[in-house]
Amino acid sequence: MAAPEFELVIGDKNWSSWSLRPWLLMRQAGIPFQETSIRLRSPDTKSQILVHSPTGFVPALKWRGVVIGDSLAICETIADLFPGKKLWPKDALARALARSACSEMHSGFQAIRRDMPMAVLERHNGEGHTEEALASARRVIELWRALRGRFGRQATEDQGFLFGHFTVADAMFAPVVTRFETYGVNLGALGDDGMVRAYMDAILTLPSMRDWIAGAEAEEKEKAAATA
Numbered sequence: 001m002a003a004p005e006f007e008l009v010i011g012d013k014n015w016s017s018w019s020l021r022p023w024l025l026m027r028q029a030g031i032p033f034q035e036t037s038i039r040l041r042s043p044d045t046k047s048q049i050l051v052h053s054p055t056g057f058v059p060a061l062k063w064r065g066v067v068i069g070d071s072l073a074i075c076e077t078i079a080d081l082f083p084g085k086k087l088w089p090k091d092a093l094a095r096a097l098a099r100s101a102c103s104e105m106h107s108g109f110q111a112i113r114r115d116m117p118m119a120v121l122e123r124h125n126g127e128g129h130t131e132e133a134l135a136s137a138r139r140v141i142e143l144w145r146a147l148r149g150r151f152g153r154q155a156t157e158d159q160g161f162l163f164g165h166f167t168v169a170d171a172m173f174a175p176v177v178t179r180f181e182t183y184g185v186n187l188g189a190l191g192d193d194g195m196v197r198a199y200m201d202a203i204l205t206l207p208s209m210r211d212w213i214a215g216a217e218a219e220e221k222e223k224a225a226a227t228a
């Protein structure tokens with residue numbers, strides 16, 4: 001079999017929220033890729049990443065002799081290369097709002113990132129619930145409800161995602177879904193009427209999401225065995 005056209009360089013599956021996004025998008029879209037994993041939080045992390053990407057950050061997509069750095073740029077590239085996979089909504093207005101949501105996620109919600117860092121295998125109920133993080137969480141919940149209500153639920157083939165079928169927007173928010181689980185965020189207290197809980201379940205039960213979590217478990221076992 002020919003080697004896959006794409007190589008995706010990622011960090012530890014327990015922690016690397018940025019890596020989860022393009023990984024999930026490519027897996028959901030059924031696009032084959034070679035996975036290269038770099039251990040984060042190690043003395044040689046930076047030098048290991050620099051072997052693959054001049055940015056010094058993961059994720060990085062290696063394709064046709066170039067490196068595409070940054071999770072959103074990778075998702076955009078994949079959506080662009082595979083229009084048949086419908087990774088953006090078809091309708092221009094829906095697409096504009098999908099892009100707006102992705103950008104808001106990409107450049108914002110700093111308090112959630114800082115106070116509730118991704119740790120898919122861990123449970124820290126009630127931790128990280130700072131005023132700022134909860135204000136950001138409330139905004140995320142408002143956004144998800146607005147998109148599900150206006151687009152997802154109205155889609156002819158609603159599969160439970162923000163715009164009905166799985167898009168880049170769902171990939172971009174998947175790490176936040178895991179954070180809300182890890183830190184036991186009280187969705188109802190922040191404005192959910194059940195719609196957000198159902199959306200989060202749609203993400204968490206995706207076979208590719210389960211594969212990511214299983215991969216995180218395998219990595220952690222490997223790391224524990226190496227240090228035992």
Ligand SMILES: N[C@@H](CCC(=O)N[C@@H](CS)C(=O)NCC(=O)O)C(=O)O
Nearest residue numbers: 016017018045057058059070071072
């Ligand atoms: N904006 C970038 C951020 C990427 C990023 O910060 N990645 C972290 C891991 S999740 C990293 O590579 N850290 C390198 C290091 O720890 O030296 C993206 O969206 O891809």
